[in-house]
Amino acid sequence: MSRADFSADLPPEIAARVTGSVLNEGRATVVLDVAGVGEDARGALERAVIKALSGRADVSDVRVVMTAERKGPMIIAVGSGKGGVGKSTLTANLAIALAKKGVKVGLVDADIYGPSQPVIFGSQSVRPDARDNKPVPIESKYGVPHLSMGHLVTPGKALAWRGPMASGAITQLLEAHWSSETEVLLVDLPPGTGDVQLTMIQKFKPAGAVLVSTPQDLALIDAARAGQLFDTAGVPVIGLVENMSGYACPHCGEVSDPFGAGGVEAAAGRLELPFLGRIPLDMAIRQGSDAGDPPAAGDGPMAEPFNAIATRLGEWISARS
Numbered sequence: 344m345s346r347a348d349f350s351a352d353l354p355p356e357i358a359a360r361v362t363g364s365v366l367n368e369g370r371a372t373v374v375l376d377v378a379g380v381g382e383d384a385r386g387a388l389e390r391a392v393i394k395a396l397s398g399r400a401d402v403s404d405v406r407v408v409m410t411a412e413r414k415g416p417m418i419i420a421v422g423s424g425k426g427g428v429g430k431s432t433l434t435a436n437l438a439i440a441l442a443k444k445g446v447k448v449g450l451v452d453a454d455i456y457g458p459s460q461p462v463i464f465g466s467q468s469v470r471p472d473a474r475d476n477k478p479v480p481i482e483s484k485y486g487v488p489h490l491s492m493g494h495l496v497t498p499g500k501a502l503a504w505r506g507p508m509a510s511g512a513i514t515q516l517l518e519a520h521w522s523s524e525t526e527v528l529l530v531d532l533p534p535g536t537g538d539v540q541l542t543m544i545q546k547f548k549p550a551g552a553v554l555v556s557t558p559q560d561l562a563l564i565d566a567a568r569a570g571q572l573f574d575t576a577g578v579p580v581i582g583l584v585e586n587m588s589g590y591a592c593p594h595c596g597e598v599s600d601p602f603g604a605g606g607v608e609a610a611a612g613r614l615e616l617p618f619l620g621r622i623p624l625d626m627a628i629r630q631g632s633d634a635g636d637p638p639a640a641g642d643g644p645m646a647e648p649f650n651a652i653a654t655r656l657g658e659w660i661s662a663r664s
């Protein structure tokens with residue numbers, strides 16, 4: 344994937360709205376700032392970009408991403424390149440740690456393909472109320488109202504959704520009845536750079552994104568790719584978090600590094616991104632998450648790494664509020 348400059352191919356009034364563009368294996372992605380542009384005119388802008396770039400020999404497909412500032416809580420996306428690296432665990436515990444610091448925070452589980460927040464918050468059996476056809480977020484004993492696709496569909500039903508359905512689902516969650524007091528919404532994204540991420544960026548431009556990765560190379564490369572999508576769309580990457588770094592053997596106490604260690608911090612350095620902290624691989628984190636008892640809610644040693652990252656995130660939020 345590389346940055347591209349299409350300004351010579353586009354009419355000047357459209358080129359002036361371009362905030363980022365990349366060309367990756369023939370697919371051109373162009374990000375347009377459409378603040379103040381009506382629905383109809385947006386369609387015309389999109390068609391004009393597709394027409395202008397389709398003529399290029401090196402372009403086989405054109406994707407137009409439209410962003411516009413909107414009012415409401417500050418949205419912070421938590422993303423990863425790969426699945427299973429601990430994004431949901433981090434999002435839930437960060438939200439709880441922020442709430443303990445007095446931030447009015449809500450959580451959206453936009454991982455519509457594998458929603459895990461209802462398990463982490465112990466709210467699997469709860470169905471949210473609806474008002475005016477919009478869901479009302481579920482309160483939790485941890486001070487974090489939350490809403491997940493897992494609350495809206497039959498449990499266990501595979502969500503093999505693509506395109507418009509996935510985009511509709513995330514819109515429903517973000518446009519729910521969040522209290523007017525909510526300052527920050529943390530959004531647990533599905534892994535990768537698919538439809539949900541695009542809808543997030545286009546319709547609900549996040550103020551920033553946190554990326555989580557395990558220390559090994561493959562996860563890191565994917566995380567960097569996810570980061571590039573945010574960067575291209577003008578969404579600042581707040582920083583990188585290393586999860587599952589270092590494993591303390593519960594029997595002998597020896598610390599080993601099944602996935603390597605320090606890789607994410609080194610990658611953050613290379614990418615010139617802030618490093619927000621590391622979370623060790625610890626059985627108590629997995630057990631707490633599975634039991635609806637997230638470690639950040641307590642004051643045991645496993646709350647510490649989440650508190651430290653929440654402090655850095657809190658500073659970033661305050662600087663922008």
Ligand SMILES: Nc1ncnc2c1ncn2[C@@H]1O[C@H](COP(=O)(O)OP(=O)(O)OP(=O)(O)O)[C@@H](O)[C@H]1O
Pocket residue numbers: 423425426427428429430431432433454457459533534586587622623624625626628629630632633
């Ligand atoms: N630091 C950790 N120590 C121990 N277990 C962890 C840690 N982080 C996450 N886990 C466990 O790893 C599994 C995957 O974590 P999680 O669901 O948070 O990942 P994810 O990146 O959100 O995955 P997906 O995208 O597939 O939903 C869960 O069982 C979780 O409890």
